[in-house]
Amino acid sequence: MVKNLKIKAARALMDMTQKDLAEAVGVTRQTMNAIEMGDYNPTLNLCVSICKVLGKTLDDLFWEE
Amino acid sequence: MMTKLDSKNYDERQMIDRYKISFETMLLTFVLIFISGMINIFHGPWAAGNTQMMILLSIPTSYFAVRVVLKRAYFSVRQKSYAVSLILFGATGLLNLGNFVLDLMNGGSIIENGVLSEDLFSFFLALPFILIPAAYFILKQTDKNNAEDD
Numbered sequence: 001m002v003k004n005l006k007i008k009a010a011r012a013l014m015d016m017t018q019k020d021l022a023e024a025v026g027v028t029r030q031t032m033n034a035i036e037m038g039d040y041n042p043t044l045n046l047c048v049s050i051c052k053v054l055g056k057t058l059d060d061l062f063w064e065e
Numbered sequence: 066m067m068t069k070l071d072s073k074n075y076d077e078r079q080m081i082d083r084y085k086i087s088f089e090t091m092l093l094t095f096v097l098i099f100i101s102g103m104i105n106i107f108h109g110p111w112a113a114g115n116t117q118m119m120i121l122l123s124i125p126t127s128y129f130a131v132r133v134v135l136k137r138a139y140f141s142v143r144q145k146s147y148a149v150s151l152i153l154f155g156a157t158g159l160l161n162l163g164n165f166v167l168d169l170m171n172g173g174s175i176i177e178n179g180v181l182s183e184d185l186f187s188f189f190l191a192l193p194f195i196l197i198p199a200a201y202f203i204l205k206q207t208d209k210n211n212a213e214d215d
Contacts, residue, residue, distance in 0.1 A: 027076035030137040040078050 001038035006061045008036050010054040025049040079138035086136065090129040097121055112181035116189070120181070123189035127196050134200040151198045158194030161187045 011021055022032040025046065034040035035050075042050070047062055054061065075083065101121060104111045112120060133139040140147050165187035169175075173184035 026142060028079065028137065028142055031076050031078040034078060043077055046077060 001041065002064070003038045004036050004061070007050065007054070010056050010061060014054060016054075021050070021053060024053045074141035074143065075138065076142050079136075079142070082136040082138040083133055086129055086132045086138075089132070090125045093128055094121070094125045097124060110180050112185070113177070113183045116181050116183055116185045119186050119189040123192045127193040130193050130197045131200045134197055135204055137204070139197070139201075147201065151201055154194045155198040158191045158196075158198075161191035162195065165191065 007021075011018070016024075018032045018036070019029045022029045025032075026049070027046065031040065035042050035046075047058055051058055051061055098121060101111070101117065111117070130139065140150070144150075165184065168184040168187065174182055175185060176182060177184075
């Protein structure tokens with residue numbers, strides 16, 4: 001799987017660390033890291049949670065061109 | 066908070082890893098019970114009754130515990146500090162290990178009448194309790210080394 005740099009960029013825009021985002025959506029920092037590194041494919045529920053916290057849509061963060 | 070997942074203890078990645086490792090542990094338990102049974106049938110007992118039971122419990126438990134610690138799926142999302150748990154595990158393990166060593170020093174033996182002795186019970190009881198903090202320590206050291214490399 002490819003790295004998800006969009007989450008990292010959106011997180012940086014909101015000045016959030018991986019730990020902040022992980023706590024906001026109720027997962028461990030390691031899980032958030034695995035998602036950004038492309039090592040773990042999150043469920044739709046988690047994707048939606050991440051989008052809500054970062055104020056983005058699913059397309060913005062998870063759609064691959 | 067609306068965006069939080071429902072899981073009370075583990076997040077979804079941790080749950081998936083725990084399911085996978087649980088299945089592997091179940092297979093390992095079946096294999097060990099099968100091997101133990103075959104030895105019992107064709108060769109006779111290979112360990113004292115309680116020791117045999119403890120070995121068949123301890124090895125799969127240790128396997129599960131170490132694998133989930135290394136996959137970062139042992140401690141729950143809500144657990145903020147692992148130190149107390151790790152110290153308690155380590156202390157329990159060391160107490161049982163101490164009991165095993167004392168038994169050996171007081172004339173106990175590992176093999177008695179050609180089978181693993183009752184004295185090994187404490188050792189196998191201690192095994193998972195010692196391996197959990199050890200695995201966590203190795204994980205932390207690896208993280209530290211990786212951070213230094215970065």
